[in-house]
Amino acid sequence: MPQTPTASVPTRTRRLLRAVAVAACLPYLGLKTAWVAGSHLGIPAGSPLLDHPVALAVANALTILMDGAVIVLVLLLTRPWGRAVPAWLLTAPMWVATGLLAPVMAGYPLQLLLDVLGGGGGGGDGEPFLDGWVFAVVYGGFIVQGLALGALFALYARDRWGHLWRGRTGDRRAGAAGRAGQRALVAAASVLVLFPLTLRVVWACGGTVGLTADAVAGRGGDARVLDGLYVAFLLAAVAGAWALVRRRAPGPSVRAPLAAALVGSAAVACWGGWMAAAALLAPGDAADRPTALMLLTYAGQMTVGLLVTAVCVRFLAARPARLPAA
Numbered sequence: 001m002p003q004t005p006t007a008s009v010p011t012r013t014r015r016l017l018r019a020v021a022v023a024a025c026l027p028y029l030g031l032k033t034a035w036v037a038g039s040h041l042g043i044p045a046g047s048p049l050l051d052h053p054v055a056l057a058v059a060n061a062l063t064i065l066m067d068g069a070v071i072v073l074v075l076l077l078t079r080p081w082g083r084a085v086p087a088w089l090l091t092a093p094m095w096v097a098t099g100l101l102a103p104v105m106a107g108y109p110l111q112l113l114l115d116v117l118g119g120g121g122g123g124g125d126g127e128p129f130l131d132g133w134v135f136a137v138v139y140g141g142f143i144v145q146g147l148a149l150g151a152l153f154a155l156y157a158r159d160r161w162g163h164l165w166r167g168r169t170g171d172r173r174a175g176a177a178g179r180a181g182q183r184a185l186v187a188a189a190s191v192l193v194l195f196p197l198t199l200r201v202v203w204a205c206g207g208t209v210g211l212t213a214d215a216v217a218g219r220g221g222d223a224r225v226l227d228g229l230y231v232a233f234l235l236a237a238v239a240g241a242w243a244l245v246r247r248r249a250p251g252p253s254v255r256a257p258l259a260a261a262l263v264g265s266a267a268v269a270c271w272g273g274w275m276a277a278a279a280l281l282a283p284g285d286a287a288d289r290p291t292a293l294m295l296l297t298y299a300g301q302m303t304v305g306l307l308v309t310a311v312c313v314r315f316l317a318a319r320p321a322r323l324p325a326a
Contacts, residue, residue: 021148042134077152099270101146108139169251189307196300204228210293237264269305
């Protein structure tokens with residue numbers, strides 16, 4: 001039977017993390033609400049965002065709901081009634097939140113560092129997308145949200161499911177059943193990852209194969225940083241999954257490869273899906289939309305991420321209730 005947290009009242013640490021997470025959501029929610037109401041705060045005249053006001057309002061309403069879900073997650077992780085929530089109802093949105101926030105948390109500081117060193121920014125001379133301060137407010141808030149939400153989930157998961165990541169990989173006592181199916185999924189992910197991985201490496205190194213003319217014109221160091229991060233997340237997802245299903249024992253502690261596989265798979269799957277949806281649903285001329293190679297890259301990321309996530313789910317489901325600590 002799954003273990004549940006024993007404390008009925010959250011500790012001071014959890015209350016503090018909850019307050020920080022909620023406070024970090026407020027600037028973003030306030031800005032998005034203003035945009036839905038028709039304000040152009042932070043949007044310069046001539047921004048492409050102003051070309052399609054209805055689409056902008058719909059997108060902003062959707063992202064308000066998504067950031068509002070962070071507050072719901074925070075309450076689930078810190079209130080007594082959150083312990084009765086079915087595992088899937090908590091872990092699924094937490095996986096999505098991890099996937100969307102992880103590249104921002106890693107990428108924005110790197111982009112700032114690149115700007116300081118003189119290699120950041122875009123490569124085009126078009127109209128600015130947003131005022132600079134908007135990125136600082138939004139991405140700064142996302143980083144704080146991610147840190148606080150991640151810490152709260154780690155504490156909650158330790159209390160409720162900590163027994164699942166005890167022990168070491170390759171341990172025959174720890175869920176050997178179904179390992180062949182898990183290896184088949186990892187093998188499929190290892191083959192499918194080659195296409196998006198290759199394109200992301202090329203783009204991170206400054207190549208432009210498969211990119212639209214607009215993407216090439218507006219491309220700079222910031223975009224290459226993100227491509228490099230997707231390379232890292234793809235490698236982390238597949239390498240972590242292989243470590244989980246290894247045959248030889250004793251292997252490393254389960255914690256590190258499991259974390260790499262879960263975070264890496266969430267990042268590439270969620271952002272692959274987000275970019276594909278944005279490309280297919282965004283208004284505008286067909287000539288301005290992503291190329292077939294770009295769409296295949298997004299779809300490849302999403303597929304690899306989902307396959308690795310399936311490996312992680314099956315791996316955890318096969319774990320015994322009790323194992324000695326690693």
